[in-house]
Structure formats: structure tokens, C-alpha cells
Amino acid sequence: MITLDDRAKAVRLSYPLTMRLAKLIERGAFTATAQEIIHRAEQQNISVDDAYLQMNAELDQQEANYKATTQQALEAYDTHISNHADELAQLHKQLSEARSIATTVSNQIQNAKNARDGIYWELRRADLSNEQIKAVIDMKAPFDFDKAEQEVYQAKRIVMPQLQARIDDIYSEAKAVQLNVIVGI
Numbered sequence: 001m002i003t004l005d006d007r008a009k010a011v012r013l014s015y016p017l018t019m020r021l022a023k024l025i026e027r028g029a030f031t032a033t034a035q036e037i038i039h040r041a042e043q044q045n046i047s048v049d050d051a052y053l054q055m056n057a058e059l060d061q062q063e064a065n066y067k068a069t070t071q072q073a074l075e076a077y078d079t080h081i082s083n084h085a086d087e088l089a090q091l092h093k094q095l096s097e098a099r100s101i102a103t104t105v106s107n108q109i110q111n112a113k114n115a116r117d118g119i120y121w122e123l124r125r126a127d128l129s130n131e132q133i134k135a136v137i138d139m140k141a142p143f144d145f146d147k148a149e150q151e152v153y154q155a156k157r158i159v160m161p162q163l164q165a166r167i168d169d170i171y172s173e174a175k176a177v178q179l180n181v182i183v184g185i
Helices: 005-024 032-044 050-084 085-125 130-139 145-183
Strands: none
Touching: 005 032, 005 145, 032 050, 032 085, 050 085, 050 145, 085 145
16 A cells, blocks of 8 residues: 555655656657657647647646645645644754753752762861761762653653654654645555
8 A cells, every 4th residue: 555655755756756857858859748749639620839839738737736736735834833833832842851951950969079079089088088078978968869860761762852852752643643644646
């Protein structure tokens, strides 16, 4: 079964073939288009010029139809996005919040590590033993590195990719709607 992607691909692939055909016509080759002009002239008992004008008018109509279809496709895309505007706004907000949490917690982790290292070296310079240093550091308000790193992991590896995937899905759906209008099945 021919899919929308197959139809779109056929359109893209027809371009180089048409360009090659145009080059043959420039060189004077007798092509299917020339044959069609002659066929119409004979079938309708009209001149070759009139057959050409008839085919040209049909091409003008195809161009107008394509322009209208393209406009309908853009409107279909915009409508799909508009129908999901609230969801997209919420997803973007959640994504921004997840990024903010990841950045904030990452900064907290780094600051806690820097503070711990600063205290360690300050106590080291004061000639305290490792046990004494550990006791002093343990007396400070503890920072749960594991919990903080889990929050960052959760935001960066789970929440953010899920949100981005849904955003991408909405835009892909809109593109499919647009493509369906253009090439239709």
C-alpha cells in the first residue's frame, strides 16, 4: 500500500526526472508531452497551437489547485497546532521548570562540594586529623548528594525527554496532517 511518505517521496523523485526530460526537450527530443499535444490535436481536430494552449490552461489550473492545496495544508497545520496550543504551552512550561530544577540542583551539588572541600582544606591547614576533619564536616548541615543527583537524573533523563517527545509528537502530527492535505490518500 502506498503511504503518505511514499507519495511525498514520489514528488521529490519526480523533480530530477522532469529536469532531465526538460533537457531532452531543449535538445529537440520527441517526448511524451509532444506526443500528447499531437494526440489532442488529432483527437479534437484542433491545431497543435490550440492543443498546446489547452494543455497550458490545464497546467495553469494545476498550479492554482496546488497553491490552494498548499494554503489548505498550511491552515491544517496551523489548526492542529492551535488545537494543541494549551497543551504545548503547558509542556513548554514543564520543560522549562525541569531544566530550571536540573540547573539549580546541579549548582547546589557543586556549591556543596566546593563548600565541603573548602572546609576540608581549611581544617587540614589547621593540622586537624582526618577523624577530626570528618567529625567537623559531619556536624555541618548534611547535604544529601544522592538525593540531589537523583533529582537531576530524574529531570534530565526522564522528565525532560518525555516532555520533549510529546512536543515533537504534536509537531509531527501537524506535519502529517499537512502532508495528508498536500498529497492525500
